[in-house]
Amino acid sequence: MAATLEGLLPELEVIRKDFPILARTVAGGLPLVYLDSANTSQKPQVVIDTMVDHLERHNANVARAMHQLGAESSEAFESARDRVAAFIKAPSRDEVVFTKNASEALNLVANTLAWARGPLAVGEGDEVVITEMEHHSNIVPWQLLTERTGATLRWFGLTEDGHLDTSNIVDLITERTKVVSLTWVSNMLGTVNPVAEIARRAHEVGAIVVVDASQAVPQIPVDVVASGADVLVFTGHKVVGPTGIGVLWGRRELLEQLPPFLGGGEMIETVTMQRSTYAGIPHRFEAGTPPIVEAVGLGAAVDYLDHIGMENIHRHEQAITGYALDGLATVPGLTVLGPLQATQRGGAISFELDGVHPHDVAQVLDARGVAVRAGHHCAKPAHQRYGVQSSTRASSYLYTTPAEIDALVEALEYTRSYFKVG
Amino acid sequence: MAATLEGLLPELEVIRKDFPILARTVAGGLPLVYLDSANTSQKPQVVIDTMVDHLERHNANVARAMHQLGAESSEAFESARDRVAAFIKAPSRDEVVFTKNASEALNLVANTLAWARGPLAVGEGDEVVITEMEHHSNIVPWQLLTERTGATLRWFGLTEDGHLDTSNIVDLITERTKVVSLTWVSNMLGTVNPVAEIARRAHEVGAIVVVDASQAVPQIPVDVVASGADVLVFTGHKVVGPTGIGVLWGRRELLEQLPPFLGGGEMIETVTMQRSTYAGIPHRFEAGTPPIVEAVGLGAAVDYLDHIGMENIHRHEQAITGYALDGLATVPGLTVLGPLQATQRGGAISFELDGVHPHDVAQVLDARGVAVRAGHHCAKPAHQRYGVQSSTRASSYLYTTPAEIDALVEALEYTRSYFKVG
Amino acid sequence: MSTDLDAMYQEIILDHYKNPLHKGLRDPFQAEVHHVNPTCGDEVTLRVQVADGLVSDVSYDSVGCSISQASASVMADLLIGKPVEEAMAVHESFLALMQGRGSVEPDEDVLEDGIAFAGVAKFPARVKCALLSWMAWKDATAQALEEKP
Amino acid sequence: MSTDLDAMYQEIILDHYKNPLHKGLRDPFQAEVHHVNPTCGDEVTLRVQVADGLVSDVSYDSVGCSISQASASVMADLLIGKPVEEAMAVHESFLALMQGRGSVEPDEDVLEDGIAFAGVAKFPARVKCALLSWMAWKDATAQALEEKP
């Protein structure tokens, strides 16, 4: 059955060979079944090799260095920006800001809005709208912003079946709304949100739309302009790139109006002791030595994804997700959180198993070589919404095989017998 | 002469073999003479290999992951914190916060003080004191803080011979002073500042002392407590580690009083839509997925430095710097900026060459394989203080040989003849 | 493979998990604390009563995994009735066991059922589960002692 | 090794560097701008006067390296007296040359002494030096045209 699954990447076994870690054994000799890709993805050899080549042969600081290594390093760094811009179809490379992760990118927006003056300023009487399914990284920055400026934080609730409840959108997004920030794909429920539709309403009232695409960019072909976002962020380590790098894309007119975030080298135009003026975008938002080798690695990562094709990756994810939903449905006492149709969701599947705490599920699975995540997945409010304290989450990626899903299902059966439930 | 230079690292040629990039040729076949280490240092093989091993065999997210890879990755990440703590003699590992670079670390302090309430709050009437020889990364954050809170920024001036002018210390650091932030070693003048002495005065008036040790940690054995600092920062890429990681050390009692900086995953205790509480230090200041492989690389880097011995590295730097100062003194029309005794300074030597602009110096040097930096080195105010628009900077590190200094001096002579000066 | 797993999920642990002792908040108490494991969301609310230098009562309410639940149960049973000083020593001993990465030999005379957690020490991610209620107890006891010197 | 260097430091460039044309700020002018190269601190203050659709004057004051100084000199000499539209075309052509990484063949009829900068295009770090005054000119001219339609 598995072998004939429609939509799988054709050369899956060849692709798997690109990822050295997948050849590892764990738990005393079992093959690794890595189903924690929504947490962080594994890295193909080409990304690792590109980073090594940079460190061994081209390492130098960027922008500031006039010598040959400096030119090579700057070229590698800035061409990574070009590649990322092309990957998300950004109208201009200058709209692509490198941050340290998605969390920093979201904080960058919230922080600069805290200091913005004029029409972008957020203050008393203003409102920021988020959703109940956000990752903590798209909640806490807005709590800090609204607490500190006296603005009000509001949010979309969730329907019983794991979707955004947009029924009160007109009451929620109003003339008072300054920012609407939401996730494209939920890292807990898997839900794919109607970003363009919500953006339309937000733009009607003149609000800025911030899209957390941390779980979308790895899985869906993204066109930032078509998305409806004014700002869109994602994180390198979930798109087969390294840690230490994230991406903030923003519409030029918006970015140009934002005050500086962090101050320091590279983000200035001129500095005197009395006052400083700041560089244009994107450098204005990149204080200090940027994550150079990380950008180079990210460039190789998006090239790798492009080479396989994001459409194909998306189809693969949908096929595996559908297969996993079917498999999980056969496990007695197992309840999936979020939408039950693969077409309505991304590849992260959180679930409960009656009578066994997620930690214990994950522990037994780990002893079978199956790596999943257990806890609140940095989405406590969404768990609370469904009265769930924590859950187990299995998440696939382009290297995931149906056989690995079979191993998951089998390990879950074993867990039930281990804990003598059912 | 060179061969007998006292204080050189004994196995210099063996050490050089640890750094793959030093075997490179540039400018069409010339050996690379890398004299830009104050900008960024080169990386030994062991740092690169440790990162590769992590990516190929142990990659997983930290803290959140319960599976074997997650345990391995968390162990590697947190043990890097232990090693860094030991390297700088931090009383507790919890006082070591990983940031993305030194600039972020400095902004972290300035930003959290902007939002602090109670005794740490910085507001109108309060003063922040820096120096005229700071790197932009230790100027702009304090300009932003004082502009935004209505506080006043003041600074130590410089003496003609490149030292801090501390004659007015009692007028400068007063009861109004909330923060004194200064560099330990100047990246432009090379000057080593009397940090402990200034800290003593600052502590008398109850001010916090922030030390930018970006140029000190690579060269000097550091004991954070003995330094007198309340907060001390440095950056991974200058201590033979990767980009994408910096370190903030802070006294526990101080860090525990600071409000959060960036909000998101990992820095919370609990999150509801209404409000969040925050984790203890160091995690409170590490929002989102941290620079994992970068921390692992940094751990290997400080191990490497420890293995050679910071005392030995310091002696080597002093020997090379003395040799370079002697060599540069033989070049007609060359003026060194900053102290002229190696014992009073670090290994970065900025200079002017009569009649040739620093860009042109660097360009000709580059054509001879000699990599130096030209410009204001992110220290515009210090350049302005000495009426210099920009300068050329040669900076050594533990792998620098006297022969490389000879190559520099020779290339400078060639530059003079190329531009027909003198 | 199952050896490590079985070493963690000792019968004793599973028994305490299924039938926890002293669970449910009780009066009287001098201090109540609420602790959370930030990574997974496990929570415990714990009350302590100290009288005449003895830990006269420990009660708690908690949600969490088998390890965190069983640990709370074992702890309460072990500490109730002990002189505060001795209870602190037991706490120290349990802490040392859990942070020993599997290299510390547990002392059954001190830890009683607590020795069953020796297998957990090999799993750093689960050490926090085992320690959650112990840390809460220490915190609450410190508060109780401040209240009533 | 010296070939690339000599390709950059053409005689023409060194001549303009030593004896810059049109240097020193002059009146009258409709627009004055100040541009900085943030990485190195090179600066130019530049004035533009437009009259009857012609770039009637360009003057400047600047500090910087041989490339940035020579480039300002070549530019001023090339653009003064040209119809604004033609000057803009020359600007475009110079921009294309500098951003071409050494692959663009310069047109001597359009760029005159400007073709000497072809060798600079191979050094990305120096392209900014060569473009500093040209960017300032474009900016100032745009301002001048707004002033006086």
Ligand SMILES: Cc1ncc(COP(=O)(O)O)c(C=O)c1O
């Ligand atoms: C003295 C000093 N402070 C701060 C920095 C900033 O370090 P980073 O660019 O890694 O943030 C540097 C290096 O550029 C420096 O030399």
Ligand SMILES: Cc1ncc(COP(=O)(O)O)c(C=O)c1O
């Ligand atoms: C939806 C979502 N947003 C934000 C983040 C934060 O990403 P990072 O931890 O790399 O900052 C994550 C991943 O952890 C995520 O899944």
